[in-house]
Amino acid sequence: MLGADEERISETQQHQFAQFGGGWPAALIAQGLASALMLWTAAQQRDEQATLLLSLYAAITLILGIAALAVAKIGAVRLAPHLQVRLVAAAGAGLGAGLFAMLWMAADIDIVIWQLANFIAVFGAIVVTITVMQSVRAALLSFAAAMVVGIMVAVGIGVMSGIAITFFGCLAFTIAGMARLDHIKAAARAAQSNQDALARRLVHEFEDHGSGWFWQTDRHGRLVYLSTKVAEEVAANGASAIGQLLTAVFKVDSASPDTERTLGFHLSSRTSFADYSVRPVADVAERWWSISGRPMMDAMNRFQGFVGSGSDLTQKRQSEAEITRLALFDGLTGLANRQRMRLSLDQTLAAPQSGTRATSLFLLDLDRFKAVNDTLGHQTGDTLLKQVGQRLQRSVGDAGLVGRLGGDEFKVVLPREANRDRLAELARTIIASLSQPYFIDGSSITIGCSIGIAIAPEDGADSETLVRNADLALYAAKADGRGIHRFYRAELLLGAQKRKQLEDDLRKALAQDEFHVAYQPVVCTRSERIVGYEALLRWDHPTRGAVSPADFIPVAEDCGLIEAIGEWVLRTACEDAATWPNGIRVAVNVSPIQFANPALPAIVTSALARSGIPAERLELEITEGVFLNESASSDNMFRALKGIGVRLALDDFGTGYSSLGYLKKAPFDKIKIDQSFVKGAAIAGNRNAAIIKAIVTLADTLGMETTAEGVEVQDEIQLIRDLGCSHIQGYVYGKAARAAVVIEHLQATGGMATAVGFRASRSPRSSMLRSARITTEGAEGEVRIRNMSATGAMIDGIEIDGDAAGIDILIELLEDQMFPAKLRWAADGKAGIEFAQNFNMERLSQPAPAAAAIRRSA
Template structure:
């Protein structure tokens, strides 16, 4: 009997107690826990559903118990965990787990995860399905928020770089991508950094939000708009076949983004440049299309900003050329291919040389001399400008120390160097190594430094003046400067840009008046003035009469080596001798056309070689070598059937120079074959 007692059946009261305990635990879990239970009969109809879920479905208008599971719950077919339908598992009597479902009607935001398995009794008979579920709503909302943060820009709400790339990849990989061109706009805001630096990042963020709104309105439903970061935006237009429409949209965007913005009581103005590329011609894949649009954007900014440019094949060649120049420039700096030349700065009072401007030059071993206009922008873009600038600074100071007279030396400093807090240390080191007095060094700054007008700029000015060096404002009148800012910027000199100097002696020009106004301004502020780009000797007298204190230009010589500078200062007593043309002349237009010439009672045909508003050079006319032709009056048919009075000024080897009695309007000429402006 003791052995049999091991197999004795539990007493009924014990079974009832355990069942009650289990039921209480299930009820507690169903009412207060995250999960719930369900059960179906052999036909797949629900015969049990936890009350809290049944209530939700009832509020959605669904009667759960007694209806098929597949008509109560709708499967999320996009879920990666869903391999088969619910109906398949119910029919095949196979287990399933973690299927995402929602109510077949009503609240589409409520989601559950359900699992189930078939119930088989001891005799192998199928009795329906039994399973459990849990609420997925908050998890899916959290996942959706994570996805949103991953694919959308948090500041503007636009698509971010990742989503834009995914969308572009999807569009370009579609089966009809080759037959349906896609346009890609890359946008860069002009002058945004200035706003950010002067007004603060909070204002900059509000500005970006307003830019995003305007850009979205301008594009509308035509494409997807995104922010790549900073002040860079992108637009993908799936149907970009019509270039005229794309150009019009680009102009609309630029006009919209360039309108004033009103933020915190201030009116702000920025601009926008756009680069456009089209697939498949400009790139069949995302990477190549983005590269093409980026090159087009670079061209738009290089051409003056505030415009759009389409990608062209030559832009890629230009980019490769710039990259090659960048590589060559690194080698040049390392191998000493750069050198410094010096152009004299002459006093208008006594024509004494008061200083020289240091100009960096590059002689390429294969290409020969390369213009600074080519390699300096490349140096600024690739980060070499500070290394080059420091080398020029040290070289110029060292060379100046060897000159026989203590004249000044001027060194250009780029806005990138000016923004570097280490600049005063670099200058102090160059002065210390060379031993020259600080007042002999003149730092030339362009008006580009005013784009970053802030406290850092004021501190830099104070530091430079604390060293004792002189400061000059270069290319005055062509950049972004503010006259109000000049009142507190501690410049010692203003350099008048050569665009105002050239042609100043010609009639009907306002250049002389502009120069006079700049000189008056400089005198009022206690600053010297240097006229740049003086090339003609008769400009010297004009510049002197307008009160300008110094002259710089080819009229006093081209840039020379430090050895030639030393020889010049030693041999001439520091005085400069003007060279080159003595008189200015009107700009000439090269041409080749026949014209009728009448001289006294003779007439014949000549050829016009070049012409200006005041005279012309002709050939096809011969004179006796002993004859003085300078006072001979003629008439020449410059315009068809119309003769103009002129006077011969010289004649040699079948050619002659004419001076018109009255200036003529060159626009009246009947289409010359070629026109090439000559230097004055």
Template sequence: MFSSMRRFTGAADKDAARHEQAERALRLLGEYERHSSGWFWETDRTGRLTYVSDKVAKVLDTPEAPAIGSMLTDLFVIDSDSPDTERTLGFHLSSRTSFSDYSVRPARDDQEECWWSISGRPQLDEMGRFRGFIGNGSDLTEKRKAEAEINRLALFDGLTGLANRQRMRLSLSQTLAESSAYRVTSLLLLDLDRFKAVNDTLGHQTGDALLKQVGQRLLRAVGERGLVGRLGGDEFEVILPSEGNRERLAQLSRAIINSLSQPYFIAGSSISIGCSVGIAIAPDDGNDAVTLTRSADLALYAAKSDGRGVHRFYDEKMLTGAQSRKRLEDDLRTALAQDQLHVAYQPVVATEDARIVGFEALVRWTHPARGAVSPAEFIPVAEECGLIESIGEWVLRTACKEAAQWPGDVRVAVNVSPIQFANPALPAIVTNALAQSGLAANRLELEITEGVFLNESDASDRMFASLKGIGVRLALDDFGTGYSSLGYLKKAPFDKIKIDQSFVRGAVVPGNRNAAIIKAIVMLAETLGMETTAEGLEVQDEIDLIRELGCSHVQGYVYGKPMDAGEAGQLLQAEGGAAKPSGFKVSRAQRVKMLRRAMLDVGDARGEVRILNMSTTGAMIDGIEFPGDVNGYEVKIELLDGQMFAAKLRWAKGGRAGLEFAEPFDMARLRPTSKILRKTG
């Protein structure tokens, strides 16, 4: 009896233990399902769901059809892009084969993005008969979102949201690969004008806000026609598949330039920038991404060289020009290394006593094969390739060393490029050049162009203060031709303003306004306690005018072309440094060649002559003989149909004569008439 009781008690204890174990398993399972990303599922023999964890059921259930009882294949959509997905769920269910880590999402379209990884295997009973599938799953949503974000960051610009350089490169390569020989693709490269000045003066935060607005405007301008991307900095790109019509591309480019050039309002400031566009069309301008991008880049370079704010199409000549610039760059590097450069000095003369008070140092290059290379050709190349600082420092040191050998207090002026000016080491370089040469600081004049004020900032003010602290003089070069306002003259400590030669030329010609402009600049400089130098004088009568207008100094071919340091020293020794003018004595207005019939009245007689050339102040005629000295003889000539104008004869020889008009004539009034001679035969 007691033995039977023990057996019964033992069996009960085992049942209780199994029950407790089962409950514990259910609790642990429930805990796992509620608080982890994992879940479980089960189907019957037909593939209908008989069990699924609650958190997944809530996603799959619909009012019309709960998840339990629905076909597994109706509840999930498999990720066809998954590289490890070789067969469908339906295949595995029908073939009763296991599957592992398939990426699926709910078949319902009204659900938020949700992804799972599921695995399953067939389930058999004790007799080996198929009962259905059993499996597990895990939540992939956050992982997929993270992967999508990584992909977005890899292919999209984080600031503007536009496609980034990598995506644009991939898209362009794919577009060109898919295009046949008869299908065109156009590429637009864009570069913002004056963006760096905004970034430097208003800060990167404002610059970033500006770039965002640029991206938005660019998207609106392009619309659905193409893919817009930002390559970095202030560079943007547009890919236009199946578009090669040059007129439509030109219209789009003008629309982009106009849109991006409208004022931007950021943090209470109105900001204006510009845009240049380069255009290349495949396959003519390149049938692969590298070649087409290079062509568009060359077109963009041409647009910026042509004054910015314009668009340019690629042309084969641009490649030739780029190759020529590259050769020039290589030769320039060699020239700097092999001392092929030299410094020439042009006299600066005081208008008061016509004595040489200084020289401007000008870099010159004699190429071993090409001969003399113009600074207008090699200086821009030096600025682009980063050689301008090395060349500028070499000129500075050479000029200080050679000027130290000149007598007295004669100064030397050296040009400083905006790139050099932006270098914080410039004051140290200047100080070292003065120390090594022994030249007094007040004998060195640094000429700075208005270009430095495009990046006007506290750093600019500190640079001016540092240079003045050394004791050198500062001159504002090419005044009136830059982009800045007069505001900087209030605080920039210049000792001299150099009036650009474009204002000097033609100043003595009657009716020209340049003289009034020069007078205004002189008065401004005198008010600010600055000297003035008029540049580019070539004719002697310009000297008298410049002196009358109040300029303190003049510079130009009229007092000598640039010379080497030895010749400059000899010129200073000769006659105590007095400067002697040379060349033409009287300026002449620009003459226009023509062949035009006109009536000429000489006293009571009238005859027909031919006008060979003409300017605002006079003309040369042909077809009449004048005996003896005719200088000052008054005549009338028909410059316009039926209209006679008073003039004086100044010379006559060999059937030709020179006339000086009594009053300046407006050349714009000339129109083609029937009296213009036509070539025959």
């Protein structure tokens, strides 16, 4: 086994040996030829022993010379470096020993001239070898030592021997120096070899396992090297990429800002380029790479081709594509998302033809979708949204771009469409399609859809304005009953601006003490004693004057002010109630937003503690809206409020969207019957009385009190009493008043209520001015109808004495149609009549039969 240094030195010596070529074999062959000449001389002198030895020596040197020539020059025999070096060393030592033997024999043979010739030939060959090779130091030294000894033996001690010894010393010194140089060169060559090997390993590792690769072309742009993994991928129909033009193997990606011409330009102009995105020309796979390259120059600055590197962009491109998809498409429905819809609308409006061709925008909102999520779960809701997206896409087709904005909101952009009739027809088609039942996991689900429509440029030339106006139209569609479409109108923006101004003023109203609380009495039906007051919020605006709660309460709920305002009303009402007699309660409205606040029980407790009134004197009025999101939190809130000891009343009963099921578990103390059921209940033929009776019966069964709201006419008091309702509230006992007025009234009346206002209920009247014929007791004349209701009318232009009240008459309400009536009063040329049967007021707006017949015949 050889050490690492010996192996490296052997490789160096082999390299030097190969560079020398035929020098050492020539020396061996020259030695053999010289021995042959000596052999000829010995043969002439008939010295058999010398002839035999010289023949053997000449044969050996000639054979060794020819073998060395085959190894070094011809390359017929391949030997390891150390074997070649050992072979040369052995040959050198053998030559030295042989020369010594020849010189020894020459002492007995008279061939001094041939000895010198032999010496000169061998020594010359050795000098040449030392000068060129430096590869067989041990052999040279042994050969030189043998020659020196041979010279000393042949010529004795003298000048020649001194010269030989001196030369040998110089040779030994020189060879020692060369040995040191050999070690240095061997170490340098080994280091370079290791570095090259490491570089090759790193390159192979990088090419095999990394994303990078390398390429090289010749002077003509043809590939002479390409990493294996890339070469296999770009091969088309099994053809190798090596030898092909670089531009015939790769093409610049169309998504890149560069072009194939640009890549060819760099190759032809011999300029560097970097980070060009390319794809295989053969399109064998969805692959992308980034390549860079630079020209190569030789030592004479002559162009040799291009060398460069590349990296894999496939995963990056696929990731970018996925990111783009996620950025521009809705992950649930696959429709365009808010970002893409905005970009599409911007591009459509910015197109050159947009100034002459209109663009329409639909904003859609699903009706009753929240109930699906709350009752059937979000997974069902997501499935429903997918089906909605599919139906919407089918309805719109190629007419426009459909997208989902989020939640249950969708948008449709319709380029080059402004015809209102076609847009209305499409809107009706969409609403009809989305309103058809959906079947999901065995459940049949029915929802609705409302649509707002805006048309550019008349409704807005930019996307922001157009979207805002479409949203206003959508808001109007919801306000008008849902399940319909509405086009944008200028008054919608005006209303929105007024609403925004109202919101701004509302934010300042509480801080600037513009609110006050008014109290409307709640009266016991049987005793007509005031048992409590309802606290009603009033707003006196410094410039608008009195603002109706119907106008500002919804705004306060939308903008998040209702909780602060509601808490202020609660605290104020409790403090005012503290000044009333102990038996009188105060009722405060609680909005669904307040009810959903977990802090409500603490707020109520704080208000009671601060005012000092007992909890049972506070009544919280809650609307059915709190049951739209019925959950465990609602039950907990009811328990917490009842735990405080306050009373709970269900306000506006019968007008909400919930079922009667909540009455089984909600701990209400009172049901308030909405005024829509009370109004007109005393008029003959009205069904409201029956509804009130049913509600009262239900409340009595559940052990709850009842309050009839909105009682305005005195004859309704007796009706409400007869129907069994326990309390009455309304203008019939006075309008709401401030706390100071309430105290004065309680002190003045002793807590008793007095009915005021109209005594009898009457149907709603319509003012008009129309002529009519009237017949009474055989007399006929013309009168004018001033106002009219379903039960009677007021007329003037009649000359009848007041004592004629109660007589029967006939009056022409419709053309050529007389209706019986009774005169109830007459004075100053005016009279009031009561129809024998209720008259359908809608018939007044219908065309007369004769006129209608004329129009039909025309």
